[in-house]
Amino acid sequence: MTAPLVEDIGRDLEVPLKSFRIMALERAAREGGGPELLTLLETHLAREDDEECRLLCRHALVLVRARQTEELPPALPAEEHFAERFQAASVPERVQLLMRLLPQERPSLAAQAQSWLDTENDPLVAATLIRTFSPHWPAAAIARLSRFLSAPRLSLRTAALEAMVRAAPHLLTNHLPRLLTSPDPRLRILAVQGLAAFDPEAALAHVDQMLQSPDPPTRLTALSNCLLLPFPRVKPLLIRFIASERWGSLLEKAWALLAANADAQLPFHLAAVAEQSTGPRAEMLQRFLGESIRLVLDAGLTSDAPDLYQRRVDTWRRQVRARRLARDLGSRLHGTPDPDVVVAAFAAQHDLSTPELRQALAEAARDEPDPAIAAILAALAQGVLPTPAHPAPPPAISSPSSPNQNAERGATATAPSPPLPTAFPPCPASEDLSTGPSPTAAAPTPPSEAALPPHPPTATPRTEAAPASPAATASGQSGLPSPAAPLSLIRELALFRPADREWAVPRLRELLNGRHTPPAERAAAFRAAARIEEPEFLPIARAFLTDRHETLALAALEYVGTFAPASLLPLLPQFLHSSSWRLAATALKIAQQEDPAKAASALRSLAISRRPSDWETALRAMVYFDFPLVRGILLEMLNRKLPESLFRLGLQLFQANPDPENLYFLIGLETNAPPACVLAVRETRRQVGRLLIELGLLSLSGLGALEAELTERWRREQAHRRPPSRFTPEALAAAEATRQWWREMLTGWVPALALPVMVWLALPWTTTPAWPSGTGPLPPRPTVISGRLRAAPAPWPGRLLETPTGQRWFIPSPTQAIPASLPASVAEITMTVRPFRREPDGTILAIEEGRP
Incomplete structure (x- = not known):
């Protein structure tokens, strides 16, 4: 057995997720051999605590030892002898007999295999039977496999699901809601494969959700299976994944997928992502960028000469950085009490003579709605350091x-320093974003390698203005300057x-x-x-x-x-709820440099807030993120009918990040935009097209053809719009929330409300008499009775009344007695009483309402 295969099995056996270990043990049972694997399995069996994994490990050990000693039965070409040997063999021998069957021998045994599966008790043999013969079974036999989707053994469930996904995915319709929300990523991705056969859009949404999972094995599983969908639809997901991923092995895997499907625009995407990265991650992305340029040139994917193409990529990278700096400066000038200080610091840190920065400042000045800030940006674009007026400081923040x-x-x-109410505790291992979680920690880790190594903060190279003379500035160092x-x-x-x-x-x-x-x-x-x-x-x-x-x-x-950026991550919610959007945006800027995925999640919480102030914070913070990472959040906000000022602020992000993929979204946005903003969307699309031509990403004719194609695609998709799929992550989450609500109602609210309802029913809400049979006390609720007066039996003082139904009521009265005979005109009365007891003869004793 080759050393790489042993290493792969060993890595998967270290993953906390059960399905990875089962997959590794099944692979060892099918292909394994050699003393290295034998030692690995024996070591793993000693520490494995899952019953199913221990069973599979023992089976694998038997098979590996038998291969070493050549004690396994040979393959038998005669099918009648095979059936006899199979039924009489032990579990390891049955597994090996199935594995040694030649492909041409399997169809003739497929019919018998169905009966073997019905009587098989060992999950490993049953799973091997399904994998061996299911390609040759009819549809009816495949449908019967659905009974194994709820089997207690994960290996058997997985084998049945694989067979149904391959042969009859439409039979999984009733099982998909449960499988698509399974906590096991292997079952989830198999369900996604089945879903892709009849609902590719929902499948794409599930792959995207898995790529954004906080669980590294889930992201690895999604990467390993994302090509089950057309690559043009998967490519934006991979670009966004690279923009946020911090694990070296997962970055390498995503890069391998992109490299195998490279195009002329890939280096430009990677350049934009690399410009926003720091430390070892930036070094890895820089390597990907160089390799992508070589791939494009070697494959002849561009008509440009190598030097010209390299210059175009370098120019694009400088422009991306310049646009971010210009938009960041505009955001910092909004609401600052010291605009002159902000401008002076910016001019000291950056070279205003570079054409890319001047162009970016001019674009930002053109799009800036505040005239004063637009004037500052325009002056900087001309290389002039303005001296803006110093406004009054803003009110104190809360x-x-x-x-x-x-x-x-x-x-x-x-x-x-004095202690804060929210102290700064030492950053836990799970939050140590410079190193990533430890591969030996309890949390799930990628099976291939640990996260990127720790790295110190690195200063961004910059060209700065000449400093003030030390002699000039050191003359007054003995004390603080005067307040004047x-x-x-x-x-x-x-x-x-x-x-x-x-x-x-x-x-x-x-x-x-x-x-x-x-x-x-x-x-x-x-x-x-x-x-x-x-x-x-x-x-x-x-x-x-x-x-x-x-x-x-x-x-x-x-x-x-x-x-110390990692120490701020636990306090990110505190800054997001600050009354200052500048504090919240800066906290998001710092967070995205350490953990882009977590920062994007925090950004989305602001985007879906009900407070317009949070919307503005989210839009202004997006300038600090790689645009593919936040484009979906931005589109959600723009399609929610924002106020016009915020809508135009969101459009500026499309202008600052020209990309051919943005044209399709702008076409759709133009259709759904508020009437007052339709022209602004159209102008944004025109400017994005102009920038793409200037950058050489598209030609004039190519831009026209692409816009016509995307417009037709949008119209076609709108004409054939279907109702929302019930298999999307959002629909499944909503269905699960509904089920959870009913569970809580039945287990919590219903019992809690039962007693108040019973008490309510016992209260005197009605005057209709409804008395139980038998003798004893009665509830003293007011009751209106009508009937004829009868002579009370001696020696009882009081009144005896008989209702038309024959019910007798006795109302005691120590001062009033009823004579033995009464005139008919006064014999029938109506009164309100409170009953308190039923006598053995059925007479109800009551007190007249209002009497003590």
Whole structure:
């Protein structure tokens, strides 16, 4: 047996999910041999705790040992001898006899195999019978396999499901809702394969859901089977997967699928994703990018010369980065109390002479609805550093964790910061996003390798303006600057760069530890410390994360996100609920650099919120994400009829991320957009097409043909729209929620309501007498009775009344007696009484209503 096969089986046996271990043991039983596999199985049997896996492991051990000693029975070509030997053989021998059958010998034994399956008690033999003979069974025999879909043994369920998916997927209709929500990824993906035969759109949605699962084996299973659908439909899912995945082995597998189906646009997708990544993940994506360019050139998928194609990809990458910087600057200028400081810091950190950045700033200025911010962006696009007016600071923000955070902080840089109401605990292993979960932890891990290795934060290379002279800035280091010129100090801090670290750190230490440093200056100091890559002030920054001064809290958040981003992930919900959208957007920006999938999930929670302020936060934070990762969320928001200002803000994201795939979504959006925004959508589609032509991704004629094709596709899909499938993840989740509601009602609410209902029924809501038979006390509820007065039997003082039905009522009265005979005119009366007892002769004793 080859060493790679032993390694594959060993990796799958380490996966916590049972189906992976069963698949590995079945493979060892069918193909295994050699002392290495024997040792591996013996070791695994000693620690395996699942009964079915232990049974399969013992079977596999018997088969592997028999292959070593050549004790297994030889294959028998004569089918009559085969039937006799099979029925008399032991379990391992029966399995081996089935495995040794030649393909041409199986059809003649298929009919007998059905009866063998009916009488077989061993799940391994039954599963082997199904896999061996089901391709030769008629439809009626395949339909009978559905009885095994609920078998207690997972190996038998899987074999039956594989056979039905292959031969008769339409027979699974009634079983799919349960199989598609199975916690086992192997059963789920088999159900998805069956669903793809008659509902490919719903199958695609399930593959997408599995690719976004937090469980690595589930993502691995989806990757291994995603090509069951047409690749053009799967490709966007794989691009989005690469944009969010952090596990090296899964990235390699996704890249292998993309490389096997490469096209001329693949390097441009990878370049956009690589530009947003850091650390080892960025290095891996950079390798994928280089390999994709070689694949495109070697396969002749582009008519460009190699140098020209490489330049186009490099230019696209610079443009992607420039557009993100420009949109980020526009977002930072919205609502900031210090726009001049933001502009000065931006100009100091980035080279405004690069054509890509100037073009991106000009595009952002054209799309910016705020005239003042548009003027700033337009001036920067011309290489001019504007001096905007300094507005009044915004009102204090509210933090859900600390309403009073204006107290003075520590006096020294090394002293521990005051405790926060939401303390910063050590990051648990499951949240250590720089390394990923440990492959030996209890949580499921990929079977091939651990996550990417840990990496320190790396500074983004940038071209910066010349620094201020140290001599000029060091002249006043003995004390803080006077309050008369605070803005000059803030601008000075905005120009700090790593080369100034030696003399800048003492100055920053003095500002950040000062008890009377104004919030604006302290915020500028935090940003300067992050820019010169000095992590000394982390304890101080954490103490200001919940400060009521927005600029200071934002600067502290950015500083902690630079040097300890993983520690912020547990506090992400706190920042999302802040009244400042800038804090929430910045927290999402930091989170997506560490865990894009988790950050995208948090972003979606804002997108589906009912608060318009959350919608704006989500839209402004999307600029920090790889667009394929958030395009679906953006389309959900735009199709929900947003306010016009937010709708136009969402369209800007399409303009900032030109992609041929976006044209189809813009065509559909133009149909569903509010009337006031239809022209804006059409203009956005025109601008995206122009950018695609400028980038060389499409020619003018190619753009026209593509738009005509996509428009026809949209009309065709709308003309043949079917009712929503009941097999989509959303429909299945809704059905499960309904079932859960009924379960809770029957087990919780119904018993809880039973007693109040009984009490309600016992209350005197009616005056209709309905008295039980027998003697004893009666409920004293008011009752109206009518009847004739009769003479009361002596010596009872009171009134005796007989109703038309013959019921006798006696109302005691110590002061009033009824004579033996009464005139007919006064003999019939109506009165309200309260009964309290029934006598043995049937007479009901009652008290007149209103009497004591």
